Amino acid sequence: MIKETPYAAGNQDQISNTAPIHLIAKNTMTKTKQNTLFVSTLAKGLRLLRAFDETHTELSLTKLAEMTGLEKSAVQRLANTLHLEGMLDKDAETRRYRPSHAWLRLAYAYYWSDALVARAMPKLIDLSRHLGETVNLAELSGQEIIYAARLPCKRTTFAASVPGRTVPALSTSAGQCILATFPEEERAAAIRDWLVHAQTPRTTIDRAEISRQIGIVAETGHAITHGQMILSELGIACAIRGPDGRAWSAVHCSVSEHSWDIARIHEEILPWLQDTANAIQPLLRP
């Protein structure tokens, strides 16, 4: 809880972080009292970066304009700037832009700034070697879980093997066991308000059911979910608690339903998972 509330912003060009960009568009040009501490040009540039995702891996100028809701010429200038600055690669043939290696460099800088990752990494490596299964370090990021470190051991979906993926906290074992450490009231509010999204046919979207599950998690100290994000995937997670007992991260293990059942998970995975989570000590980060 160290994060502070950002300055109230006068310029409404800025967009909420979680909302899908392409839904905002257009009406961003209505001006209000300008906050001189907000540089809208920079914010617009960032919108271009955020336009890229799983389904938009390379974008033309016009597509970029469409997605960001910015003027064609603005996009032209901003994209060109990002290209010159090495933030976007440009395909000479198709003239389309793509994320550059600089995006990975930023991730590298992030890793050094997140003390938890440094702390966890060696222990996660040991764990994954011992289990022979995929383990992840998950952190709470708003209403979502972000997989900060991933050690895939078995072939799996691409989404499950690269870091940086975010999923609704309520729909994941990691999110559930983090929430289970929250004080009653906050937990209830989260269960009521936070986003859920039916990723698979088996994703639990009933909030009462989610509440019940998290209740159990709070008692047992671990969470197990079935096919919430990927069918036939079992997610097992233990929270990493801070000194106050509250967690904002978790150790997560992902296995296949076809090779594991609940009994074996309890015997062969949970003890080691719990151990690893405990061993990664509390730190100062949000």
Add this chain to the structure above:
Amino acid sequence: MIKETPYAAGNQDQISNTAPIHLIAKNTMTKTKQNTLFVSTLAKGLRLLRAFDETHTELSLTKLAEMTGLEKSAVQRLANTLHLEGMLDKDAETRRYRPSHAWLRLAYAYYWSDALVARAMPKLIDLSRHLGETVNLAELSGQEIIYAARLPCKRTTFAASVPGRTVPALSTSAGQCILATFPEEERAAAIRDWLVHAQTPRTTIDRAEISRQIGIVAETGHAITHGQMILSELGIACAIRGPDGRAWSAVHCSVSEHSWDIARIHEEILPWLQDTANAIQPLLRP
């Protein structure tokens, strides 16, 4: 070689990608003919992002101003904007800024845009499981190698276990075996001009020696280096060639000198490494 040369830039606020930011500073304010396709405000914002690295994990406003060479007030505005946009976290006590989770989200978007990673990932997982050793996917990025995907199997340094790290191509097995696939002339130019940096006491900085090594690599088809980046580390790499025979990426394996010798590497690692590299087919990316 699909990348195109960016527009000539009129505004010299922009900085070369590879040069250390803090060395540029100051004299960026001398104006020239403005290129209207270059948005200097955006470029300045990016400078703030790039100010963060291994050694600068959280920065105060004044430190940020010092490092970027920007006015105190400019930094104030830009940092505040980045904070509002969710690109920088702010410690409420120390008032210092840090990379946010958004940096990992960008990395995630990058991964989807890089078809090679998607292609390589399952094969790298198999390889790392088979060898029981750390394997990486390395891509050429300017004069450097960037580790795009990392599958650490043994405890190692933090730098060697997170993706996004860049190292001089000439000093790494991955870089050497990529360069070995280049036409004679280009290779020579690279050996002559590209940066090298004495990371450890054992890093080869003699370009003649590097040239000799790459010559051998070109014949054998693989590269092995000793303690170039980390003492007691052996790096083994095989290039991933495109249809024209030229490579811009490599599969890399990192093992400890204490548990491996050259003979065993030839027997137990190289065949599988080579196999994996061959199996990851040519794609269209730069």
Add this chain to the structure above:
DNA sequence: CACAAACATATTATATAATGATACGCTAAA
């Protein structure tokens, strides 16, 4: 092959919006 549509690229007048100087206030050290 010609024509049109779609898109990228380039230019310019205009006023919006970034600028940087400065002042204020807080905290911690002297």
Add this chain to the structure above:
DNA sequence: TTTAGCGTATCATTATATAATATGTTTGTG
């Protein structure tokens, strides 16, 4: 208590981003 250092806030000025438009280039179609 004073001072230094830093973060925060304000504002007049004009540099700089803007959006409209024109030009060039590629792609696809009748």
